[in-house]
Amino acid sequence: MSMVEAETVTQAAVFAALGDPVRLNLLSRLDQGRPQSITVMTEGTGLTRQAVAKHLKVLERAGVVSPSKAGREQHYAVQVRALVAAEAYLQQVTGKWDQALTRLRAHLER
Amino acid sequence: MSMVEAETVTQAAVFAALGDPVRLNLLSRLDQGRPQSITVMTEGTGLTRQAVAKHLKVLERAGVVSPSKAGREQHYAVQVRALVAAEAYLQQVTGKWDQALTRLRAHLER
DNA sequence: CAGATAGGCAACTAAAGGGTTGCATATTTT
DNA sequence: AAAATATGCAACCCTTTAGTTGCCTATCTG
Numbered sequence: 196m197s198m199v200e201a202e203t204v205t206q207a208a209v210f211a212a213l214g215d216p217v218r219l220n221l222l223s224r225l226d227q228g229r230p231q232s233i234t235v236m237t238e239g240t241g242l243t244r245q246a247v248a249k250h251l252k253v254l255e256r257a258g259v260v261s262p263s264k265a266g267r268e269q270h271y272a273v274q275v276r277a278l279v280a281a282e283a284y285l286q287q288v289t290g291k292w293d294q295a296l297t298r299l300r301a302h303l304e305r
Numbered sequence: 306m307s308m309v310e311a312e313t314v315t316q317a318a319v320f321a322a323l324g325d326p327v328r329l330n331l332l333s334r335l336d337q338g339r340p341q342s343i344t345v346m347t348e349g350t351g352l353t354r355q356a357v358a359k360h361l362k363v364l365e366r367a368g369v370v371s372p373s374k375a376g377r378e379q380h381y382a383v384q385v386r387a388l389v390a391a392e393a394y395l396q397q398v399t400g401k402w403d404q405a406l407t408r409l410r411a412h413l414e415r
Numbered sequence: 416c417a418g419a420t421a422g423g424c425a426a427c428t429a430a431a432g433g434g435t436t437g438c439a440t441a442t443t444t445t
Numbered sequence: 446a447a448a449a450t451a452t453g454c455a456a457c458c459c460t461t462t463a464g465t466t467g468c469c470t471a472t473c474t475g
Contacts, residue, residue, distance in 0.1 A: 200326070200330075203326050203329050203330060203333075204326045206329060207323070207324055207325055207326040207328075207329045208324070209324075210320050210321075210323035210324035210329070211320075211321065211324025211325065212324070213317070213320035213324070214317055214318070214319075214320035214321025214322070214323070214324040215317055215321065216310070216313050216314045216317040218317075219313050219316060219317050219320075220310075220313060222398065223313075223398065226398050226401045226402050227401075228402070228406065273398075273402055275399055275402050278395055278398060278399050278402075279395075279399055281395055282392060282395040282396060282399065285388055285389075285391055285392040285395070286392060288332065288333065288336050288383075288388060289385055289388050289389055289392065291336045291337070292336050292338065292383055292385050292388075295336065295337055295338025295339075298338065
């Protein structure tokens with residue numbers, strides 16, 4: 196597997212982690228800055244603690260969130276790097292598209 | 306379901322569509338500007354035409370790609386709007402994080 | 416028109432995902 | 446020390462997803 200492909204796979208993992216409404220909600224509740232415990236994150240989801248714990252694991256494996264233990268509590272905090280990387284990836288794609296549009300325009304005006 | 310939740314679901318669908326290495330590859334080959342047929346998109350994937358067709362359907366339902374018929378060929382083109390929206394979503398989240406950091410900083414310096 | 420090419424549809428399989436329940440373990444709290 | 450709280454682990458269920466194969470239809474092309 197080429198390096199490009201490897202990167203694509205990694206990037207896909209991040210998008211996949213974001214590709215679930217529950218996880219997107221959890222994330223939006225985590226980006227308040229301070230880490231939250233699993234139990235707290237469970238509140239208002241209508242799900243069991245285990246379900247939420249799984250979702251947080253998914254986010255963690257994708258690097259979107261990072262865990263830290265505080266006593267008996269497991270806290271999770273947003274890992275901005277991954278999000279910024281995803282943002283950069285999209286910018287690259289949309290950027291390429293802009294370039295393509297420019298080329299197309301140049302071609303048509305010839 | 307609230308409007309926020311509905312939007313979250315929609316946005317999650319886009320991320321989910323991007324959350325697969327195969328689809329990410331297809332997308333990167335589509336962003337050259339001009340639409341491509343399914344058969345052409347299949348080349349070099351190591352998959353069957355039907356598999357690729359399914360992936361393109363997924364991208365289409367998420368609004369990431371749009372179909373158009375040219376004779377017997379089915380062409381797909383990148384739909385930049387969806388990508389920009391996803392980008393905006395991430396910016397909003399990372400932006401909120403920046404604000405949170407600012408608040409935290411202010412709190413610590415008090 | 417006959418053959419080749421591009422797709423669509425459907426059925427089927429294997430694996431991954433999202434959730435739940437039950438039970439064991441570690442930390443607090445009283 | 447006992448009760449309560451926060452998690453972790455594992456087994457299990459159901460649905461979705463990623464891929465395949467087989468076959469039928471539409472559109473070119475020679």
